[in-house]
Amino acid sequence: xxxxxxxxxxxxxxxxxxxxxxxxxxxxxxxxxxxxxxxxxxxxxxxxxxxxxxxxxxxxxxxxxxxxxxxxxxxxxxxxxxxxxxxxxxxxxxxxxxxxxxxxxxxxxxxxxxxxxxxxxxxxxxxxxxxxxxxxxxxxxxxxxxxxxxxxxxxxxxxxxxxxxxxxxxxxxxxxxxxxxxxxxxxxxxxxxxxxxxxxxxxxxxxxxxxxxxxxxxxxxxxxxxxxxxxxxxxxxxxxxxxxxxxxxxxxxxxxxxxxxxxxxxxxxxxxxxxxxxxxxxxxxxxxxxxxxxxxxxxxxxxxxxxxxxxxxxxxxxxxxxxxxxxxxxxxxxxxxxxxxxxxxxxxxxxxxxxxxxx
Amino acid sequence: xxxxxxxxxxxxxxxxxxxxxxxxxxxxxxxxxxxxxxxxxxxxxxxxxxxxxxxxxxxxxxxxxxxxxxxxxxxxxxxxxxxxxxxxxxxxxxxxxxxxxxx
Numbered sequence: 001x002x003x004x005x006x007x008x009x010x011x012x013x014x015x016x017x018x019x020x021x022x023x024x025x026x027x028x029x030x031x032x033x034x035x036x037x038x039x040x041x042x043x044x045x046x047x048x049x050x051x052x053x054x055x056x057x058x059x060x061x062x063x064x065x066x067x068x069x070x071x072x073x074x075x076x077x078x079x080x081x082x083x084x085x086x087x088x089x090x091x092x093x094x095x096x097x098x099x100x101x102x103x104x105x106x107x108x109x110x111x112x113x114x115x116x117x118x119x120x121x122x123x124x125x126x127x128x129x130x131x132x133x134x135x136x137x138x139x140x141x142x143x144x145x146x147x148x149x150x151x152x153x154x155x156x157x158x159x160x161x162x163x164x165x166x167x168x169x170x171x172x173x174x175x176x177x178x179x180x181x182x183x184x185x186x187x188x189x190x191x192x193x194x195x196x197x198x199x200x201x202x203x204x205x206x207x208x209x210x211x212x213x214x215x216x217x218x219x220x221x222x223x224x225x226x227x228x229x230x231x232x233x234x235x236x237x238x239x240x241x242x243x244x245x246x247x248x249x250x251x252x253x254x255x256x257x258x259x260x261x262x263x264x265x266x267x268x269x270x271x272x273x274x275x276x277x278x279x280x281x282x283x284x285x286x287x288x289x290x291x292x293x294x295x296x297x298x299x300x301x302x303x304x305x306x307x308x309x310x311x312x313x314x315x316x317x318x319x320x321x322x323x324x325x326x327x328x329x330x331x332x333x334x335x336x337x338x339x340x341x342x343x344x345x346x347x348x349x350x351x352x353x354x355x356x357x358x359x
Numbered sequence: 360x361x362x363x364x365x366x367x368x369x370x371x372x373x374x375x376x377x378x379x380x381x382x383x384x385x386x387x388x389x390x391x392x393x394x395x396x397x398x399x400x401x402x403x404x405x406x407x408x409x410x411x412x413x414x415x416x417x418x419x420x421x422x423x424x425x426x427x428x429x430x431x432x433x434x435x436x437x438x439x440x441x442x443x444x445x446x447x448x449x450x451x452x453x454x455x456x457x458x459x460x461x462x
Contacts, residue, residue, distance in 0.1 A: 023407055037376070040415040099427045099439060103417070124440075131426045131441040135407060191443050288415055288424050 004140050004252075006149050008185045012141030016253070021139050027256040027346065028285050029301040039289045039297050042103035046292040047095075050272065051111060054092075058084045062227055069223055078226060082235025083273060086163060089118035090239035091275035091291075097127050100290040101275075117205060120170030120232060122177060124198035128190045134287055138252050138260040144185065148248040150331070152323050157244060163236030170232075177202035242266075242274045245315045249322035251333045251357075256345055257284040259335065263298065263308040264315045281305055304343055306336035322358055332358045363452070363459045366399070371458075377421060377432075379412035382462060387449065388412050389458065390432045392419065397451045398432050399460045405437065405444035 005012040016022045031039070061081035068074035095101040096112035116123040129144045136142035148157060156165050176183060177199055182190070190198065208228070215224040222230070251259040258281060266278040277283060279294035282301065289297050302308070309315035322334050335357030338344065366380050372391040379402055380387045386402030388411040400421070404411055409425040416422075421432045428442030435446035450461040 036413075037415070042415075042417060099422070099429070105439070127440050131406075134426055193443055194440065286424075287427060288422065 004150060006140055006146055008141060008144055008188050010141055014141070016136070016139050016142045021136070021253055021255065022142050023135055024255045026137075026285075027258065027343075029304040029343070031286075031300060035300065036286075039286070039293050039300075041293075042100070042290060043292075044102045044104050044107060046290075047101040047107070047111075050275070053272075054084060054088055065226065066223065069226070070221075078231075078234065082231040082233075083238050084235065085118050085231035086233065086235025087238035087242075088273045088275075089115040090243070091273065091277055093119050093121060093126070094130070094277065095275050095291050097123075097130055098287055100288065116201075117208070118232065120167060120174060120205075122173065122198050122201055124194050124201060125173070125177070125186050125190060128194070129186070132189050134284065137257065137284055138247050138250070138254075140252050144189065146247070146252075147244055148323070150252070151326050151329065152248070154323065154327065157240065161237040161240050163233040163240075166236065167232055174202050174205055178206045238270070238273055241312065242270065242277070245309070245312065245319070246277075246280045249319040249326075249334045251335065257281050258305055258338065258342075259345060262315060263305065264312060265308055265310055266312060270312070303339055303341040306338055306342075325358070334358055361461045364462050366451075366458045366460045368456070369395075369397070369453060369458055372397070375416050375418075377412050377414065377416050379410055380460070382460075385462075386410065387460065387462070388421065388432070389451070389460070390416060390421065397453055397458050399449040399451045400430065400432050400435055401447040404428060404442060405446060406442045411446075 007013065058081055061077045061084070065074045065077040065081055068077065092101070092111050093115035096108045096115060099105070099108050101111065102108045113123055116126065133143050133145040138146055140146070160166055173183060180199055182195060182198070212224050212228045216222060245262055245264050247260055247262065250262060254260050261281045261284050263281045264278045266274065271278060275291040276294045277291070279298045282289070282294050282297045286297060298308070309318060318334065322332060325332055364382055366389055367378065372378050372389055374391055374395065375393045377388050377390045380389050380399070388400050388402045390398040390400070392398070400411070402410055402412060404423040404425065406423065406426060406428050409423055411421050411423060413424040414422050415424070416432070419431055419433050420429045420438060422429045423442065426441050427439070428437070429439035430437055430442060430446050433448070435448040437443055437445050452459045
């Protein structure tokens with residue numbers, strides 16, 4: 001397999017710009033404007049309801065965890081609280097970053113700030129990183145959010161089920177930013193005018209973590225860190241599990257989300273935690289559509305998409321043989337068939353794709 | 360001196376909506392507010408040159424369909440990241456049953 005350079009400053013980044021893959025025109029399913037407007041329409045009500053459920057459940061589970069601390073009876077409540085803190089907040093970071101959760105801007109911004117803190121993702125840096133992910137989805141050297149590269153670093157992904165890599169990188173970046181500096185890659189996609197905001201947020205977070213650690217030391221107890229900080233580790237598994245289904249094993253360097261993104265049917269609890277991002281092809285094609293209208297969007301365009309994976313388990317089973325072959329050095333990806341009702345893949349759009357489709 | 364260009368009929372744009380208008384190789388976005396006021400801006404987002412006519416109009420904002428950046432379409436002011444650069448705006452008049460843009 002040809003070695004790929006996933007760095008944003010490397011030779012694949014230059015190649016993507018030269019070949020026209022960067023900031024390219026992408027395929028979109030046809031939706032008449034009146035229907036698109038109805039799908040894009042914003043509303044506060046669904047996100048207020050879901051935020052009340054989320055923060056109510058977090059308060060309940062953390063409260064019971066604190067009451068039962070330090071006995072093992074507290075463990076189930078911490079596990080539930082952890083998933084809401086370390087995984088549900090990933091989806092809130094994402095949806096509020098797009099500005100689509102609420103109609104009211106300050107509500108989006110407030111939940112975005114809370115979610116960024118929980119996930120240890122600087123709200124300025126990650127807004128720009130995610131904009132690039134949408135411009136250049138899974139374009140090698142351009143997309144800063146490629147989770148499983150080729151060959152896939154499965155050990156890193158596995159330990160990240162407990163947030164280890166994310167938290168390490170998040171804390172290191174926070175300390176760097178708090179010192180007034182930016183990582184060179186991050187500086188490549190964040191305008192200079194935004195950089196002072198990034199540094200200010202990092203300094204506020206350092207103060208919050210320092211206060212939490214000081215309280216834990218003063219009480220000689222892990223309890224403050226069980227509420228703030230550690231749930232990013234022990235509750236990360238759900239967002240890593242759902243996140244890996246989004247693009248892994250599919251094509252790189254293509255300009256059709258049907259080739260590099262996966263929609264997966266999921267149970268209602270996972271969909272609440274994940275804010276319907278299981279409809280991921282639909283989200284990438286039309287990022288203006290709020291999470292609560294993605295099922296309707298899916299119904300509208302499903303005949304133009306590869307069939308959705310019927311479950312998380314089915315998606316993992318589909319992905320696993322591809323990852324194993326990539327680990328052995330094969331340069332392959334999963335290319336899924338379209339239904340006869342769909343517009344065909346336009347080969348000229350993804351001729352530059354590296355690798356071969358698996359049989 | 361900029362010319363007044365006949366852009367469209369008033370009802371070509373729905374209330375609280377936007378349409379694309381091309382003239383001499385350039386693209387513009389024409390807006391109609393809920394109060395039947397008409398406005399015109401450059402047609403492409405200042406962030407990554409996406410057509411704003413595919414975006415969402417809410418009150419007096421236009422949201423880009425690609426990255427959800429927002430502008431006030433009356434003034435062109437960039438209101439929400441990832442847009443940082445303001446949009447160009449153009450004068451509009453409603454006259455003789457047509458919408459005219461000064462370009």
